[in-house]
Amino acid sequence: MNERRGPTETVLMDAVARRHYLRGESKVEIAGALGISRFKVARLLDDALACGVVRIDILSPPGLDAELSERLRRAYGLRYAIVVPGEAEGRSAVAQAAADLLLEVLTPADVLGLPWSRSVSDVVNRLTTLPAIPVVQLCGGLVLAGEEGSSSDVVRRAARIAGGPNHVFYAPLILDDAESAGALRRLASVRDALAHVPTVTVAIMGVGAWVPGGSTVCDAVSDRTRAEVASTGVVGEMGGVLFDAGGRPVDSELSARIVAITGAQLRAIPNVIAVAHGAAKVTAIDAAVRGGLVHSLVTTAATATALLAGAPLPSTN
Amino acid sequence: MNERRGPTETVLMDAVARRHYLRGESKVEIAGALGISRFKVARLLDDALACGVVRIDILSPPGLDAELSERLRRAYGLRYAIVVPGEAEGRSAVAQAAADLLLEVLTPADVLGLPWSRSVSDVVNRLTTLPAIPVVQLCGGLVLAGEEGSSSDVVRRAARIAGGPNHVFYAPLILDDAESAGALRRLASVRDALAHVPTVTVAIMGVGAWVPGGSTVCDAVSDRTRAEVASTGVVGEMGGVLFDAGGRPVDSELSARIVAITGAQLRAIPNVIAVAHGAAKVTAIDAAVRGGLVHSLVTTAATATALLAGAPLPSTN
């Protein structure tokens, strides 16, 4: 980084830098045109870079924190990690990013799996097009007061957009007892739909935390049940599958009352894309990813930062 | 320039661009680290450049207009062309640039030639160091009222800074008649100094225009003499040498009254650096350069632009 440089050298450096970086000429070309050796050209360019005459900016694309995404991906060994800036306005940005990701990742050979979930519904609402692939429903629906109807139709809506075959059913996610749940599972429509679960190659799912307000499942059960489940080590839930801090599916009494894919089936899906953010969910997301239930993650910068704070540092390469 | 791009691709592009442009990793390296082909890396980088994710700025160094310098150099086939921004504040900036250029260009094998000149005095005032080389005075001095003494000492000051041998003399530049001038030229001190002129390899000189106020020589002679000289086609003056619009030295009656190097001697100096600017001097500068009296030029942006307006366009390469 030679600070002292004569005006001739400076003018030369500028000319070389312009030709190389703006006009795209090769160093050999420049050397020939200016009558200097290609080594001199290379050294001038190095100096120009070192002393700030040439400035290169990488602009993070709008609506995406590429650097955090990459760090998160490396830290967890994720297939894809997409981080949108901020946290407050995360809801729609995350959904949009997830929809884009889905569109990018899906091939005509894939089979898409979808659970009932508010987050997933948001994602599907952002989809305008999809390959003509089969769509498989992964679990029953929870209809909350005030938004019955449309939101339980996530899978049908996705299937309509795709135009491919759909394997959907009408059934609640949680029953009052194991017997009712069993009966539903034996119902032809349910059984036929769930029979296609092993063919699913890509699923997009929300992640719930096992705390009040952290998951629709958690909120839907009694205080007593919630406590019982918590005492078995459950920290989170995905599409009706409960899992502990190690991301291991946990079978509890509640599991028997749920109409959804099994933990083993979830784990067998090759590419599970999780869409989740919020401070309350950090532990659950961390567990799901570490446990291998999730292969790709779409989240907010705040959540990603919190995850990285507890995650192993990225390797150096 | 593929505008549509999924988030994964975008994140990848960002990562690749960061590694390549900011960390300086080779494309092969990046390809290996990210598990993609080097061709993909190259294409991502091309796209990143094309769609503005990577932005490269060439910052013109402060106090120097590199682009104009280069254009001026090409247009006139100059060895060195240095253009400082603006025109108003040109005086000191030009002097500084010339001093820097001199320092950069001079080698211990050179012999420096200097005329009396206000511009050259400014340049020497900016010099703090010089190689230990001989310094040769090129012409007699004109002492203006109010600044006698120091300013005629240009050559001595330069020699003191250099620390090498000096070949200086005390004599006025213009005498009242040819006889007085001849006598002075025969004076031992003058003759000995001028005998070294053929050894001069680098000279730094001002350029005067043959209009009132355009040159100290022009201002020092009578109106009648000025008109006579003008009628012989003289447009400018350098260190006592008068020249016409083609840059050809002109011998007039005035020439015989001047104690200075001859036009032939001036032309024989391998590298004459001219320091000159101002709208009035454009014609004179143009003539001197085209005539081959000047090989390098230090000037202002306004003057350079005016010169370029009348000069042949730069060749394309």
Place this chain on the structure above:
DNA sequence: GCTGCGTCTGCTCAGATGAGCGAGTATCTT
């Protein structure tokens, strides 16, 4: 479903490039 078209991917090979070396030269010290 089959075929043509446009796009994307990775390959070959020639030319471009970087790391390190040794010679020549300027600068500093004694």
Place this chain on the structure above:
DNA sequence: AAGATACTCGCTCATCTGAGCAGACGCAGC
């Protein structure tokens, strides 16, 4: 003035890189 030191320059050789090409894949029309 002479030697030591630091610097710049251009070279060689191994590696990297770009242009163009061929095959694979997805898409639209019959």
